[in-house]
Amino acid sequence: MIKTKYILLLIMGLSIMGCSDLEEDPIALLSPEGYFKSTADIQAAVDGSLTHAINEEIWGRKLSIALLLRSDMVDLQSDETRRVEMNTHTISGDNEMVYDPWTRIYLGISAANTAIAGADDVVEEDSVKNPVTAQAYFARAFYYFHLVRLFGDVPYFDAPVIDAEAAKSVSNTPEAEVYEKIIADLQFAKTWLPETVASRSIPSKAAASSYLALVYLTMAGNDSGSEYFQMAFNEAKEVINNAGTYNLALDNDFQTLFNAEKIDASLEPIFALDYNNVEAEDNAYDQTAPMTGIRGDDDDQGWSVAVPAMAVYDSFDADDYRRRVSFQTEATIGGVTVDYTEFDISGHEFAANRPYIAKYTRFPGPYAKSNKRATSHNYSMIRYAEVLLIAAEAAVEIGDNASALTYINMVRERARRGGESTNGGYVEEAIPASAVPADLSGTVTVDDVLEERRVELAFEGKRWYDIKRRQLGEEVFGASGYEGAKPDWNSAVDYDTPIPDEELNRMPNVVN
Structure with missing residues (x-):
């Protein structure tokens, strides 16, 4: 008979949440041993995992705004202590903008682990079962990728926690090992996920491959000799070469990517968090x-x-x-x-x-x-323009200037097209094509690509991660930075977020 603590954890991990393109059943009320009988049951658990991301504690405010404030592009007009800490890089261990995303992400991971474990009880051919189970592997990788970039070494759970007391003895898993596990999950997902999906909120083969490219780029960091740049380039190139198969393309109008009534028809998002048709729950x-x-x-x-x-x-x-x-x-x-x-x-x-x-x-x-x-x-978590820029940045690092020019200029060319943009009063009007930004020529530099990312992906939760992976803090938070000097910035400690105090108290072997 399943232990009560397991049931409680399952209730937390599979809480029922609204999302238009994901279907949920109240599986948290059932024993997993009796529930998982079909791929539909696995799918319900997967949907329970992915919908944690649209909770207010992750992309509804807490994490999304924290990432904006920690970058060099968004300043703070508020005196709320938790937000001030984010903006000034003086983050304390009891900051709810840290604790709430941490907790919610682990709930998403818990639900993904339950789906993966439950799949073992489903008697189906791999060709039927694995494409659904692969969504859970993708979800787990998605959540851990956020955790490892935010915190560095973190506790790693790859199975449901049956004994909550025993789980308290867990310790940090080294960052490099967490990345290995993320890669393994994404490779499984890439093997089994379909090439096209009904909604970009459903993981696809292109989503797994795109995230693999970004993971490799992140792992390479500032090491110009890193083999991970070649791996990032290869993975991004695979997505680009198969764009037709994956039904991907740059949208003709940049504004469409931020128009809730048009984005469903866009081919640019690769993986998105979907709030469409959600009432105010x-x-x-x-x-x-x-x-x-x-x-x-x-x-x-x-x-x-x-x-x-x-x-x-x-x-x-x-x-x-x-x-x-x-x-x-x-x-x-x-x-x-x-x-x-x-x-x-x-x-x-x-x-x-x-x-x-x-x-x-x-x-x-x-x-x-x-x-x-x-x-x-x-909300596009990763879109085709970013894959092009991943390929461009990696190409610079491996000495393939021709590819770097090709991919960065594809993004710039789209920007020149104009489109049905707006004035300040939200009235749509035709904006004609222009000569700006012009194609780059000559030798592309890493700075060129990072600047293109800064402009193209502005306010999309990417900039802080770029600052961290490229170790740009001393530069961007200095006197010449866009927000001026941030005197509390300390590159020795501020690239990693402090693990919440409450978690350190609960798990004494976990340390910052």
């Missing part, structure tokens, strides 16, 4: 839009929390269509239409007179509620 609450929205704006009544520094806006070429899509420079506040130099007309102490992030407030879709919470957004 607490467990699918998305607060990214209000956190980045303008205080007092008649359209969204944002909270003016995470706001780019003025130097960030100025760093974008004025003729680059991506600046228009990424920033909001006009708003109607109290019935008065103003540009960003007068955003403080609301009179709120945190209203900032500078352009705000527009990617999440402009087209949140029909399910956006008050302050544009509970949106209909699909």
Whole structure:
């Protein structure tokens, strides 16, 4: 008979959460020994794992905003201690923006482990069962990849925890070993996942391969001689060469990627967190839009929390269509239409007179509620443009300048196309093609690719991870950085997030 503690863990790991393209059953109420009888049961467990990511504690606010604030592109307009710590890199062990994502990620891992273990009880041919089980391997790798980049050495669980007391004796798994396990999970996923899927929120072969490329790029770090750059290039090239088979392409209009009513038809997302058609249930609450929205704006009544520094806006070429899509420079506040130099007309102490992030407030879709919470957004965790830039960066490092030019210029060419963008009042208008950004020529450098990533992937939760993997902290948080000097930055300790105090107390063998 299954132990009570196992049932409690299962309840936490498979909590029922809303997501339009994932189907869930209340399997947390059943013993796993009696539940897993078919691939449909495995699928239900997988969906329970993946939907943890759209919880407010991960991509609905806590982790997504933390990643923005820790970068060099988003400043803070708030005096909340937990957010100040993120922005200044003075993170304490009791910060809920650390503890909540940590806890939620491990719940997602727990659910994935339960799906994988439960699959052993399902009597089906591998050709039937493994493509579904592979989604659980992908989910586990997805969660651990966030953990290892955030914390470094972390406790690693690859099976359901039956004895909760025994689990307290767990210790940190070295970062290198965690990466080995992530790679093994993604390789299994790549072997068995289908080439195309009904929704980009469902893991595919392209998603596994794309994440493998990013994992290898991350592992290479600053080591220009690392074999991982070649591995990253090979994996990204495989996705690019099979783009037709995988039904992938750059979207013609950059704005579409941030339009909740259009993105479902886009071929660019490879793996996404899908909030579409989710009513305002607490467990699918998305607060990214209000956190980045303008205080007092008649359209969204944002909270003016995470706001780019003025130097960030100025760093974008004025003729680059991506600046228009990424920033909001006009708003109607109290019935008065103003540009960003007068955003403080609301009179709120945190209203900032500078352009705000527009990617999440402009087209949140029909399910956006008050302050544009509970949106209909699909958040691209990895998209085709990033795979091209992974290939470009890796190509630079392995001395393949021709490939680096090809791939970086594909991304720049799309930006030149213009599209149906908006003005500050969210009115769609045709933006004609332009000559900016021009194709690069000559020798591509790592800095060229990192800059392209900074502009192309702005405010998508990527920049902090780039800063860490390339060890850019001393440069970007110095006096010449976009946000000015961050005097508390300490490269000796601040690249890793402190493991929550509560977890250290619960598991005495786990250390920072």
